Amino acid sequence: MTLLVASNLSRHFGGVKAVNDISFEIPAGTVFGIIGPNGAGKTSLFNLLTGFLPPTSGSVRFRNREILGEKPYHLVDAGIARSFQLVKPFFGMTALETLMVPIWSRKLRLKFLTREMREASARAQLDRIGLADKANTLVDDLNQGDLRLLDIARAVSTEPEMLFLDEPFSGLGQEHVTRLSSIITDLKQSGVTVAIIEHRLRELMQLVEHVMVMNFGSKLAEGKPADVVRNPAVIEAYLGSKGMQFGSAGG
Amino acid sequence: MSRPLLIARRAAAGLLDAIQALSLVFVIIVAGIVITALTSSNFYVLEILVLAVIYMQFTSSWDVLCGYANQDNFGIAFFTGISGYIAAILNKSLAMSPWLTVPISATAAAAAGLVIGWLALRLRGPYFALLTIVFAAVLSKLAYIFSHVTGGEEGISGIASFSRSVETDLLVCVALLFISVLCMTAFARSHYGLILRSTQHNEDAALASGINAAHYKVAGFGVSAFFAGVGGAMFAHTHMQVSPELMAGSLSVLVVLMAVAGGRGTILGPVLAAGALTLFNEWLRIIEIYRPIIFTGTLIVMIYIFPSGIANASFFARAPLLRRLLFGREA
Amino acid sequence: MEILILGLSRGSVYALVAVGFVLVFSVGGILNLAHGTLFMLGAYFTYIYFNFLFGQGGTLALLASYVCAIVSVSLVALLLFFALFRRKIDSISYVMVVSLAFALFVEQFMKVYFGVTSTGVPSLVRGSVDIFGVRVLNKEVLLLPISLFALVALHMFLRHSSAGQSIKAVAQSREGAILVGIKPDRVLAMTIAIAAALAALAGTLISSLVTVTPTVWSYWLIKAFAIAIVGGLGSLPGAVVAAFLLSFVEIATTFTLTDQYGELVALMIIVAILLFRPSGLMSSRQV
Numbered sequence: 001m002t003l004l005v006a007s008n009l010s011r012h013f014g015g016v017k018a019v020n021d022i023s024f025e026i027p028a029g030t031v032f033g034i035i036g037p038n039g040a041g042k043t044s045l046f047n048l049l050t051g052f053l054p055p056t057s058g059s060v061r062f063r064n065r066e067i068l069g070e071k072p073y074h075l076v077d078a079g080i081a082r083s084f085q086l087v088k089p090f091f092g093m094t095a096l097e098t099l100m101v102p103i104w105s106r107k108l109r110l111k112f113l114t115r116e117m118r119e120a121s122a123r124a125q126l127d128r129i130g131l132a133d134k135a136n137t138l139v140d141d142l143n144q145g146d147l148r149l150l151d152i153a154r155a156v157s158t159e160p161e162m163l164f165l166d167e168p169f170s171g172l173g174q175e176h177v178t179r180l181s182s183i184i185t186d187l188k189q190s191g192v193t194v195a196i197i198e199h200r201l202r203e204l205m206q207l208v209e210h211v212m213v214m215n216f217g218s219k220l221a222e223g224k225p226a227d228v229v230r231n232p233a234v235i236e237a238y239l240g241s242k243g244m245q246f247g248s249a250g251g
Numbered sequence: 252m253s254r255p256l257l258i259a260r261r262a263a264a265g266l267l268d269a270i271q272a273l274s275l276v277f278v279i280i281v282a283g284i285v286i287t288a289l290t291s292s293n294f295y296v297l298e299i300l301v302l303a304v305i306y307m308q309f310t311s312s313w314d315v316l317c318g319y320a321n322q323d324n325f326g327i328a329f330f331t332g333i334s335g336y337i338a339a340i341l342n343k344s345l346a347m348s349p350w351l352t353v354p355i356s357a358t359a360a361a362a363a364g365l366v367i368g369w370l371a372l373r374l375r376g377p378y379f380a381l382l383t384i385v386f387a388a389v390l391s392k393l394a395y396i397f398s399h400v401t402g403g404e405e406g407i408s409g410i411a412s413f414s415r416s417v418e419t420d421l422l423v424c425v426a427l428l429f430i431s432v433l434c435m436t437a438f439a440r441s442h443y444g445l446i447l448r449s450t451q452h453n454e455d456a457a458l459a460s461g462i463n464a465a466h467y468k469v470a471g472f473g474v475s476a477f478f479a480g481v482g483g484a485m486f487a488h489t490h491m492q493v494s495p496e497l498m499a500g501s502l503s504v505l506v507v508l509m510a511v512a513g514g515r516g517t518i519l520g521p522v523l524a525a526g527a528l529t530l531f532n533e534w535l536r537i538i539e540i541y542r543p544i545i546f547t548g549t550l551i552v553m554i555y556i557f558p559s560g561i562a563n564a565s566f567f568a569r570a571p572l573l574r575r576l577l578f579g580r581e582a
Numbered sequence: 583m584e585i586l587i588l589g590l591s592r593g594s595v596y597a598l599v600a601v602g603f604v605l606v607f608s609v610g611g612i613l614n615l616a617h618g619t620l621f622m623l624g625a626y627f628t629y630i631y632f633n634f635l636f637g638q639g640g641t642l643a644l645l646a647s648y649v650c651a652i653v654s655v656s657l658v659a660l661l662l663f664f665a666l667f668r669r670k671i672d673s674i675s676y677v678m679v680v681s682l683a684f685a686l687f688v689e690q691f692m693k694v695y696f697g698v699t700s701t702g703v704p705s706l707v708r709g710s711v712d713i714f715g716v717r718v719l720n721k722e723v724l725l726l727p728i729s730l731f732a733l734v735a736l737h738m739f740l741r742h743s744s745a746g747q748s749i750k751a752v753a754q755s756r757e758g759a760i761l762v763g764i765k766p767d768r769v770l771a772m773t774i775a776i777a778a779a780l781a782a783l784a785g786t787l788i789s790s791l792v793t794v795t796p797t798v799w800s801y802w803l804i805k806a807f808a809i810a811i812v813g814g815l816g817s818l819p820g821a822v823v824a825a826f827l828l829s830f831v832e833i834a835t836t837f838t839l840t841d842q843y844g845e846l847v848a849l850m851i852i853v854a855i856l857l858f859r860p861s862g863l864m865s866s867r868q869v
């Protein structure tokens with residue numbers, strides 16, 4: 001089953017075509033990778049899909065419903081969540097409080113009716129990312145890796161069907177990378193569809209079943225990771241300097 | 252469970268939580284004022300206490316929005332002024348009793364707050380600050396232009412007081428303050444406070460968590476304006492007159508300074524600071540001519556020593572018991 | 583015609599005050615709400631020096647008091663920066679609040695020592711002149727050329743001197759400026775001193791023209807603040823254009839309506855710009 005279908009999606013900034021007539025499909029239950037050089041329009045694409053950027057034209061259907069241009073918080077109700085590339089935590093709040101915020105979304109607020117239920121839910125999410133012991137730590141005092149995991153946990157807390165992760169591995173040490181990889185695998189097993197933008201291709205290639213390559217706002221190639229790696233256009237346009245790393249991951 | 256029932260239950264739980272979280276020192280202060288009102292007949296002392304209570308109401312109503320959403324409202328006088336004048340006009344021309352004018356004028360202030368809050372949604376930092384300043388300035392200009400209604404420079408006098416005696420007036424004010432502080436504490440400790448705090452630094456992440464941030468900000472504005480409005484009406488019915496000073500920029504600025512000195516985002520910090528500073532200002536009358544210089548100088552020194560306000564000083568972070576006693580329970 | 587001449591001369595004073603305010607914001611990312619106070623101090627210091635130091639001497643004494651006043655205000659601004667602002671310069675809210683507290687302090691100080699009534703200074707020039715059939719006071723005519731001269735001097739300074747270059751560098755990118763060895767703190771101090779000098783110049787110029795009372799700072803602060811935002815915070819040319827725009831609107835409405843309505847119209851325009859074009863008139867990009 002196809003969960004999300006984007007057709008002829010475009011977003012222009014003046015003369016710059018950040019996203020240029022892109023069409024793709026994300027099948028339910030898969031991990032979908034989006035790669036491309038800096039400035040290829042990956043984050044703009046995510047912003048379009050998650051309601052943070054109004055589109056120039058095109059269509060996005062999620063579970064056969066048009067969602068393009070809806071507000072981010074309505075998309076959360078529909079089952080779409082995202083993490084951010086630049087993690088800006090809720091300064092002045094604790095890790096636990098951070099994960100209490102999504103519980104007040106329209107989708108979840110009737111599910112957890114008492115304070116105890118809400119706290120238990122937030123603690124369970126903290127536990128999942130291995131930060132249970134830092135529940136009452138101010139986010140101001142957490143390190144970059146913990147903050148990124150916390151942001152992802154915040155997204156996961158909304159109980160999405162479709163999760164967009166924007167460069168989740170960047171800035172993470174090996175320990176956090178391992179933790180995050182297993183979280184993504186768990187999510188997939190519990191039926192969540194995940195789309196990932198990533199630069200750290202080694203981690204990505206192990207996780208994804210399907211890759212789309214973007215360049216200059218357009219789709220360059222799409223397919224299984226092993227096939228994409230061998231696509232000459234991809235190698236020429238994007239891999240260049242990173243070819244070695246990419247090849248070793250794919251081969 | 253039906254929606255109104257759920258909201259009512261949450262409100263009740265919030266109030267109960269606020270009572271449990273209440274600061275002991277605040278309770279003692281309120282009790283002290285009540286006892287003074289019952290025993291003292293020193294007109295001067297009672298008048299000062301009324302003024303202190305009004306300033307506590309002003310600063311806490313500022314804090315319930317600005318302290319949590321971290322937006323600087325430099326125009327709280329808009330709400331105190333509009334409410335004070337409405338109370339005055341209702342009382343004078345329709346002979347309405349204070350028991351009606353207080354809720355009506357506070358609700359009118361809240362409605363104005365919702366509108367301004369909605370207009371100010373997109374604005375942050377300096378832009379937000381300027382918008383609030385300008386709105387308050389527009390209101391006071393309107394008060395001069397429609398001086399046949401508002402009395403212009405003179406204002407409106409001859410407003411009925413709450414009761415016949417200053418003692419009872421003080422009791423009414425302190426009761427209103429107590430209820431207001433309880434409600435605002437409940438609001439701030441509820442998910443409204445939580446979400447307002449989350450929008451301070453990263454509204455996008457709140458939106459991506461399924462939160463309609465605009466709803467919370469506008470609601471915060473309404474609540475802040477409502478309780479500022481209660482304060483404005485309190486002023487009208489205790490001073491028995493309103494003048495453009497109730498909507499002047501200097502009042503707004505004073506409220507901001509006292510609230511920030513007390514410690515934003517704590518409700519009780521601004522309340523205690525406003526009370527203490529008002530009394531200090533009165534005490535300074537013994538050296539009358541230098542009084543304003545010393546008073547404003549003290550404000551500078553306080554803000555310099557505690558840039559985040561006294562209640563947020565690191566000293567209290569290390570003394571949780573003291574903090575609990577003074578400012579109430581932490582989340 | 584009268585509107586044109588008055589608008590130009592008032593606008594030039596607004597520009598002097600607003601440009602400094604914007605300059606400090608773009609270099610330091612702070613809003614100095616004591617800027618109106620610095621303006622007011624310019625007028626007061628002129629009065630003090632002229633009356634008490636130079637014993638109400640002739641034109642030369644007046645000129646000397648002008649210069650001394652401007653220097654003094656710059657020193658006050660430096661003191662303000664080093665003593666109060668630097669404590670938490672990264673917090674825009676702290677700087678706004680502490681500078682407001684300072685403004686109130688100065689207001690009270692002036693009330694005690696100079697009273698709430700106005701304080702006046704004799705003018706550099708007397709008499710009046712006919713311009714296109716309109717009789718204008720000479721001191722009013724003087725405002726435009728002096729202000730323009732100061733603004734052009736500021737422009738040249740930013741453009742051609744190395745100190746000016748470092749100010750521009752910090753305004754563009756603080757990190758970049760640090761990389762090439764510029765100390766942003768020192769640059770900000772210099773910027774604040776320059777901004778204070780401009781505000782003080784405006785204050786001295788206007789001291790003979792309008793009455794100066796201890797509360798006048800807030801009026802000028804709101805003007806500077808509004809001009810800065812209408813012009814687009816961070817844009818000096820924007821501030822100059824907005825200054826003249828605001829002064830024309832004010833003068834024009836004052837002539838056609840009453841004083842109160844004039845100010846109301848100016849305020850409503852500010853509200854409209856904040857709501858519909860918060861990035862300012864000069865900026866082509868919507869935020």
